[in-house]
Amino acid sequence: MSILSVSSGPTAVPVFIADFGTAFEGAARVSDWSDFRGVAGGGAIPGVTDRVLRGYFENGGGHCYLANTAGKTAREALAEVEAFDEVTILVPLGLWNNGADAAGDTARAVTAYAAAHRAMAILHAHQDCDARQAREAARSFKLDADQSAHAALYHPWLIPSGDGAQPVPPVGAVAGVWCQVDGRHGVWKAPVNVTVQGIARPSQAVADKEQGEAQPVDILREFEGRGTTVWGTRTLNETDERWKYIPVRRLADTVERDLQKGFVFAMFEPNTQPTWEKLRSEADAYLRALWKKGGLQGTKPEEAYSVQIGQGLTMTEEDVKAGRIVMKVGLAAVRPAEFIPATVTVTADRT
Template sequence: MPDPTPPGVFVKELPSGVRMITGASTSVPAFLGYTKPSANDDSEANPQPFTEAERTVPQKIGSWREFAARYSVPGIAKELADATDPAAIHALQRCLPLAEAVHGFFANGGGACYVVGFTGPQDAVPPEALKGNTEARSGLAGLETVPEVTMVAVPSLWDMTADVSAEKEAPAPDHAAGVDRMNEVVRHCTEQRNRLAILDPPPGLTPAQVGAFADTLASPDTDDAAFTTLYYPWITVPGVDAVERTVPPCGHLAGVWARTDAERGIFKAPANQNLRGALGIETVLTDDEHGELNAKGVNCLRVFPDRGLLVWGARTRSTTRDWRYLNVRRLVSYLSDSIRQSSTWAVFEPNDERLWATLRHSVSSFLTDQWRQGALVGRTPDEAFYVICDATNNTTETTADGKVVCDIGVAPVRPAEFVHFTITQIAGESERTT
């Protein structure tokens, strides 16, 4: 800095050298489902509709208005009003669950989402097509290049199990085929490690049937179960085309997750929250039915007097102690993703004590902030987490291989799922006589 000529106060800014860790994305879902194959009838929309090719790759959507214009939602409603062929009607109706899910996401507090479309609503989608192709960026494989996605939902999944027909009634979903498609979604989330699957059981099931269906999914003691959530029952909505219908709740729940993250933080269980944009639920549950489903890892939607429709469960399908609760699994994924993304500066740095100390300081500062926000248990940071990055775990062999090892342990806050009160009646003293 040159010497100042006039009198005054001058400031010189110097880099501190401190490496900060910033939080990764937590509230961005990806929705996969049927969309209109053609956008010709929406040519005057603003913004312009996506082409058929554009609809098959991940597209970021920032509002319901944008989705309606980009994916020709008004055109679907118009064609449905004019259609008379049962097969055409069934195909158009299959485009609405995706629209309802996106609408429910934004209605419940969501900020942005990704959409991957399938433009052949008249045809079933086999598991291989749902899995997609990395080069074509189709299906679930297309989401591998979108690291900010933290939730995956397929509102059209049960329609994907069968072709449409000329019959008056829509084809019934194939439960076994649906489980195969669910497995692809769960496999994708497990491999990516930073996102969870929001799944819906088949429509029209009783509580007992849902419990039996949950038993057909991946075993609850596997790694896959920790990245899986299942919600029941389906919900009734006003309809994006002003026609009431019953739809899977996955889109609305993604919005609840996003709203909870914004209002409280990712460490807060996304439950005991109102479900906005829903008129009711397909099945009203009793406490006993809820208890049986809760034990199987099924999160229930309940209606309570004077409180309305609430999300009344926050579990993964895992039965292991570490990953039983949804907020714990999401928190650990968030911490891992944040540290990984913000530590890429360390690549090719000299692998010595100065690097280890910088990593320890960066990670400890980040975790201390999380502890202060209430994400970790402990009276002090030392009780809430530990960070080891020194000569004890960075040996001569690991440094010779170009590796830096940083061992981290955290104590997440678990939800108070069962609150018990003890009430004791104390008999009054007998009156004294004089």
């Protein structure tokens, strides 16, 4: 029997998707701000503000990837990202540079990729939108339920510190905050109530009433004595209560990714009870460790998660004959309290 191991993979590795001109072709990995400047040629990049990427690193961002859309569509650029399976966050820059129709096309391409790869997209509205118009901009993308559950939209733009600084989209700083919170606490912790570094103020002030009217858009607000603060943690899904909050969706995606990668060995094993029991045991150990870290609710393991696998339980006779192994995992996410479903499917040897 092959050795089975389920380990926790990275949860916050972004790819920034934009027109980087002739700086590089395809996709590139960068480690920090100085590395980014080297890859970018040390100067201005068409359609991209250096300050957006700087905001990412200033707010806790680690290594990331850049996908160049110069001369190609967002979908074509995303094909270059397939080689980097650690990417979990997609951030399109210059989203509105070519108008509303192009913004919608890009948003749909990025969120479709995110949904298919258990990742999240961080989007933004046009600079001139107020809070309610930002909500309408998000709805104008016409994302389906799965796409919207794998996307969040932040508003308003931010004014960096420094004389004469011009507003920039908030997505770079927000991506950094996601990385910061994941590193300090875990993917289950909401990336909210965090002060944004390197920012003088939001480009617009948003009051409580306006924020309520703008939901599910996530707002950045300035509070006296706190500075500019991330003050929202919702996905763009307005129809499914399970996927209303960013940390719940990201937690479920993380669990599915980790289990799927850990179970690759099962492709070469008989689709029989001993294999299923090994899979169940390893999934239980992984989820127990997650619970002990505080990633799941419950005072004991059976209140925090469930693992089901077996013929007549998660698989039909046809599944077994076809070599499909299906495991169903329930998660008592920190918010909300009910079990959140996750399904892992692998193909096993039919012998």
